[in-house]
Amino acid sequence: MLARASSAASRVRASVSGTRAFRSSAAPALAAKAPLANPADLSPLKQFFYGRLDGPALFPFPSALSADEREAATALAEPVGKFFADKVNSAQIDWDHKIPEEVMQGLRDLGLFGLQIEERHGGLGLSNTEYARIVEELVTDPSIAVTLMAHQSIGLKGILMFGTEEQKAKYLPKLASGEHMASFCLTEPGAGSDAAGITTRAVPADDGSGDWLLSGGKMWISNGGWADVFTVFAQTPQPDGKDKMTAFVVEKAFGGITPGKPEEKLGIKASNTVTLNFDETRVPAANVLGEVGGGFKVAMGILNNGRFGLGAGTGAGMRWMATAILEHCATRKQFGRPLASFGLVKADLAFMAESAYAAEAMAYTTTALIDNGHPDASLEAAACKVFGSEAMWDVVNRCISLMGGLGFADGPDAPPFSRMMRDSRILSIFEGENRVLRLLIALQGVRGPGASLSAVAKNPLGHTSELPALVADRLYGLGLESVAASLAGSGPGASVATSSAAPALKGAAQELAALVSAHGTTVRSALTRHGKNIIEEQQQLERLANNAIDLFASAAVLSRASTAHANKSSTAEHEILIARSFAAKAATRIRARAGDIMSKPASDADTIAIADGMLKHGGYVPAHPLTL
Ligand SMILES: Cc1cc2nc3c(=O)[nH]c(=O)nc-3n(C[C@H](O)[C@H](O)[C@H](O)COP(=O)(O)OP(=O)(O)OC[C@H]3O[C@@H](n4cnc5c(N)ncnc54)[C@H](O)[C@@H]3O)c2cc1C
Missing domain, CATH: 1.20.140.10 (Butyryl-CoA Dehydrogenase, subunit A, domain 3)
Structure with a gap:
């Protein structure tokens, strides 16, 4: 087993974000009565939506590990990389659709099933940073990577984050050793992106035992055919007569669980993906994960x-x-x-x-x-x-x-x-399809500014801190961009970013600060134009999300290369080239999208009309060119 050398186990672990699905959270977020968030308390990407660059959080390149701990993390990763290089024939695994048992045993021996499980429960107790470092070593074999990540990134994560001490003590040791495998059971035939729409249901048994009887069908469940422990999400009846989702830790041994045959897939062919049918599976009350009715949050x-x-x-x-x-x-x-x-x-x-x-x-x-x-x-x-x-x-x-x-x-x-092409296609689909994640980013991002603007509209003099930004918006409208940018600013942290930037990246950092400030303007412009209907303006939301992603990426690369320069890294010069080139291309994309957000191109309506025409016609509409 890998031996941990760092003490990062005591660091802050996974935290519950409290983020809700875009579907349910967006509307109240934009309502006038939603509480005004303090932008400075938000994460850097959320602050972009206010036009704020959180320099201290992003510059210099942030790390949760000391220099010694960073070295230890690298040392921890080395035997994993060596194991994959020496013992894992990924091409054969892909061709055979099977991970050999000796490889699985090797993964167990290295402790790779319990990376983030606390040491007292038999795991390595890695921080998120250390976990990410180990994940890097798995990627030459995506089937194995998906197997291990489905086990711990989602399968057992609920027990780590929300489990009681009893649940942790009971389940984590065998999951950490790899003797048991975990899977995460949310998706159903009728509910994928819209996870709140699941119909699997658990009802209290009528024998007074306090047990739950769980019934329903799940699909696309990674490790589902191999797992001993399942995190299962089901609707449960509430006192008000409505159903609410609850999470359960379900053992295979509880019975009533039937896996389908492994799915034939485009890629990650040696990973196990199945349907799972639950037929009155009896789950003890002690196996509720979190609170009854709190499953969506879990x-x-x-x-x-x-x-x-x-x-x-x-x-x-x-x-x-x-x-x-x-x-x-x-x-x-x-x-x-x-x-x-x-x-x-x-x-x-x-x-x-x-x-x-x-x-x-x-x-x-x-x-x-x-x-x-x-x-x-x-x-x-x-x-x-x-x-x-x-x-x-x-x-x-x-x-x-x-x-x-x-x-x-x-x-x-x-x-x-060709194998990597097949294997990598899944990455944009599972754990939230990328379209839905873009909507999540945009709608969660505009949430605070939306509430803030509503409050200003109701009582302009009560929110003087918003006024410079609103005046700046007018100046943008008049074409006075540079005056507007200096008035709106990008928050007090922007100067940290520009002063931390390497000399060759100062210009790029200044441009980043201006683009972040402009993002606040485009957000307010979109909110003013669309109001609550922004929820239906998905092309605008996609642009807002893409700009936020590009801003985050640019900040991260500029900070990383600047820190490499400050630390006199031997590769700093090359990194500065990469960062400058990336940031310049990202800036071009951001400006183009910002222009579209402000003007809302007429082609947006045409785009919708084309799709509507196809839907009405039942297919591709134009006449064949040879009929003209
Ligand atoms: C190999 C594999 C492994 C998986 N492993 C697991 C697992 O371990 N556990 C688990 O619970 N699930 C798992 N999944 C399921 C996966 O998370 C879902 O497939 C994914 O969330 C998408 O759901 P869906 O397939 O129902 O597609 P849908 O939700 O039907 O989406 C289809 C398309 O419509 C788009 N769309 C949906 N809603 C909107 C909207 N409001 N606006 C615009 N576009 C929208 C989506 O972005 C997507 O492009 C796995 C899937 C695969 C293929």
Whole structure:
């Protein structure tokens, strides 16, 4: 088993974010009576929606680990990397759709089933930062990574976050050793993104035992066919006659649980994904996780908390692919020259480096926020997952293109990219499909400013702190952007960002501060224009979310490279190049989207009308060109 050398186990652990699904939270958030949040208490990404750059939280590059602990985390990761390099034949595992038992045993022996379980329960007690570092070592085999992450990032996380001492003592030791496996059972045939719509139901047994009888069907459950312990979400009757969701810890041994046969999937073929049917499974009252009726909070707490892990994994995956493709680009010759000598190929390589760098920077900024005790980094974690999964897809696509015909080869002896393409496609789908996460980011983000604007509208003189921003909005409207930016500012923390930036990145940091300030303006503009109907303006919400993600990514890369420079890292010069290039491209994207948010392009309505026409027609509408 890995031996922990750091004392980070005592750090702040997973925290319940309190974030609710966009569906249920958005409307009250925009109502005039919603309480005004103190923006300075919010996480950095939420502050962007107020136009505030939380410099002290983001600059210099944040860490929850001391230098010794960072070294220890690296030392902890080394044997895992070696195990994957020496003992895991991922191409064969993919081809066979099976993880060999000796590999599973090796994972258990390394302690990889109990990474974040407290040491007193037999785990390694890793902080979120240390967990992310280990996850990086798993990514060469996504089937194994998904198996281990479904077990602990979601499967047993509820017991860690919400479990009673008795539940922890009973379940965690065997889950930590890998003797038992865990799975997370939320999705159903009729309820995926809309998790609140589940119909699995638990009712009190009528024998006075206090037990619950759980019935219903779940689908797409990772590890479902292998698990001994399930975190299951079900509707439960409430005194007012309405159902509310409750979370349960369910043992396979309780009976009445029937797994379907393993699903045939596009990728992660050696991971286990099944339907699960519960037929009057008898669950003791002691196995309620959290409070009766508090299951939605448990589900969102688990999911919101774990998404940074996918971000860290994608960062490592992109780094691995960028290195793997390099030799081919350097040695393969066409037109008498190595591929790597062509500008477009160089652009692909640079894109891979920038994407990996940003995903890593975002992931470790997020873990530092959580480990340092920030009560809610849910939007940062969602941004890690959205950015990382889509960048990874783009990177693997470019690798396949750069391999030419060989990129299309598949099988145990083929280059790894076709397998990685199949395996990485799931990343944008599970743990919250990216569209839904973008809506979550945007609607949670506008929540505070929405309430604030409503209050100002009701009583302008009572909220003088809002007035400079509102005057600035008018100046933007008149084309006086620079005056507006200096009036609205980007919060007192912006100067920390610009003063911490490396000399070569000062301009980029100043631009970031201006873009953050402008984001506050675009948010207020969108809220003023759309009011509560912004919930239905999904194209606008997507732009707002994308800008927030790009702002977070830019802040993370600028901070990371500046800290590398300040620490005289041997790679600092190259990192500054990456950061400057990434931030410049992100700034171009942000400005274009901000313009669209302010003006709301006419093409938005056309877009909706085209889809409506298709729906009405029952398919693609235009006449064939040869009929013209
Ligand atoms: C391999 C695999 C493993 C999985 N493991 C687990 C697991 O261990 N436990 C578990 O509980 N679940 C698991 N899932 C389920 C996964 O989390 C869901 O598939 C995912 O949440 C999407 O739900 P859905 O499939 O019902 O799609 P839907 O919710 O039907 O969504 C379909 C599309 O519609 C979009 N959409 C939905 N609502 C809106 C909206 N309001 N506005 C705009 N667009 C919208 C979505 O973004 C998506 O693009 C797994 C899935 C897979 C494929």
